[in-house]
Amino acid sequence: MTRILHVLDHSLPLHSGYTFRTRAILRAQMARGWDVRGITGYRHIADGPLEEVVDGIRFHRTPGQPAEGNPLIREWRDISAHADAIDALVRQWRPDVIHAHSPVLNAMAAQKAAKRHGLPLIYEIRAFWEDASVGNGTGTEGSPRYWLTRQLETHAVRQADAVAVICEGLRSDLIARGIDPDKIIVSPNGVDLDQFGDPVPRDPALTAKLGLEGADVVGFIGSFYDYEGLDDLIAALPRLVRARPRAKLLLVGGGPMEQALRDQAMASPFADHIGFVGRVPHDQVEHYYAQVDVLAYPRKAMRLTDLVTPLKPLEAMAQGRLVAASAVGGHRELIEDGVTGTLFAPDDPKALAAALAGLFADRAMWDERRIQARRFVERERNWSSNILRYEPVYQRLLARGSAARRAA
Structure with missing residues (x-):
């Protein structure tokens, strides 16, 4: 049975468009017979145990508390803590694929564990973090922070083995940055009917x-x-x-x-x-x-x-x-x-x-x-059919990993 570890910003029991999309993806994958789990970082602010089952889905949490101080230093420390939690879960559970979901901090944390364990990584972008911060009023387009975040996003996409985006607009933007179109799939928003x-x-x-x-x-x-x-x-x-x-x-x-x-x-x-x-x-x-x-x-x-x-x-x-x-x-x-x-x-x-x-x-x-x-x-836009878009990507990444292990 294929095991997929989803690296997440936050999850149920919190309610947001982000958590509802996550629930739909994981429930649909479970219905396909895949073994899936999620792990969240420090932006998951709901109280609860370090491991819990919500709506039939098993989630793991990053232990400890967010770092304090300078924002850049704080985010780097949070990434490191999240990466350590992912690494520990990979050692314990042995997933076949790591599926990281935006924002880019999750991709950076997941990449550390993926490289360490030789696992394929798919990075899914629901929105570019720099643009989301502008939309939420916490950032300014063209600022140094905006530029740095954009560079990190592009770097994370280049490092990932495959990339999923939720719409053609994001796909076109990545292609304009020089990303190979064959590396990108569109997995659009959908409804769990x-x-x-x-x-x-x-x-x-x-x-x-x-x-x-x-x-x-x-x-x-x-x-x-x-x-x-x-x-x-x-x-x-x-x-x-x-x-x-x-x-x-x-x-x-x-x-x-x-x-x-x-x-x-x-x-x-x-x-x-x-x-x-x-x-x-x-x-x-x-x-x-x-x-x-x-x-x-x-x-x-x-x-x-x-x-x-x-x-x-x-x-x-x-x-x-x-x-x-x-x-x-x-x-x-x-x-x-x-x-x-x-x-x-x-x-x-x-x-x-x-x-x-x-x-x-x-x-x-x-x-x-x-x-x-x-x-x-x-x-x-029905999740029962949308989920099929991931399957050939997972199969390709798993086949590539098997070939690499045989060569080694």
Whole structure:
């Protein structure tokens, strides 16, 4: 039985797009008959034992506490501690392949263990760390730290035996850096339809609690980061309400921009049309999808959103919801305008309001739109089929390792 060790930033029981993708990958690989485990570094902040099983998946933790002091020295020490934990687990469990997931710190830690034990390494990039820091407001494009992180990313890709990326935007960027296209596979974001594929009916009691009876409901379910453009969504609401007086906005989730968004909503002339729910347990999120007519994703135009495809629009499609999204590169990879969703100009509340009003004015096409979007997810973004993209890569790396051992 093939053993795959996944090196991770963080994992379940924490909830994020990162952990849900990880869960989907590992569960699908287990269903294929592979033996898989995960190991996290110090960015996994949940309390728990050094080894635990969550949702049927076995995770190991890096022992100890994060280093303190200068950020560069701290990160280097954290990499070393993570590498030592990976090395100890490799000695104990004897995996056949190491599969490291971004950010690049994980790849650097995994490479040490892979080289020491002669194991093949695949490095999976979900977003470039330097661009993610800009999107999260913790970095600046073109700064020395941004440049250094970009160099580390490129070096890690060159050192890996194979590279996986979640979308064509990331693949094209790596090719432009001189990486061999044959070394890269695209393993796109997907939906675990076994867990997320059966929409629940709208709960009338929850509808009443949220004050959504008879409303045209626009919603966002996810993390409140600046790059998500939720300020544009709130800014678009007055125009939308003037066109559709029954329109209401439901915001589910939380994050760094939450207070600023609440302040903006309170200052809106239509504050009573905006509802903040806060974070909800993941096993309850389907009930909130069921309350929404149109899920809106007004991501701002920037390098991160042009290169990276999000997960949330796919979940909305799987749930039978309409999708409206800004026409940034990551959305254009997922959404065919007028077929599986509606695209509008980014950074433009007026265009956003017009797109939403147009959807509510044309309900006759809703059923067909939902059918087409759901078929797209089932055909091209279903984890039960997406997982097959890894198999030939693992087989090639294992065969190469066997040949090298025979030669030695």
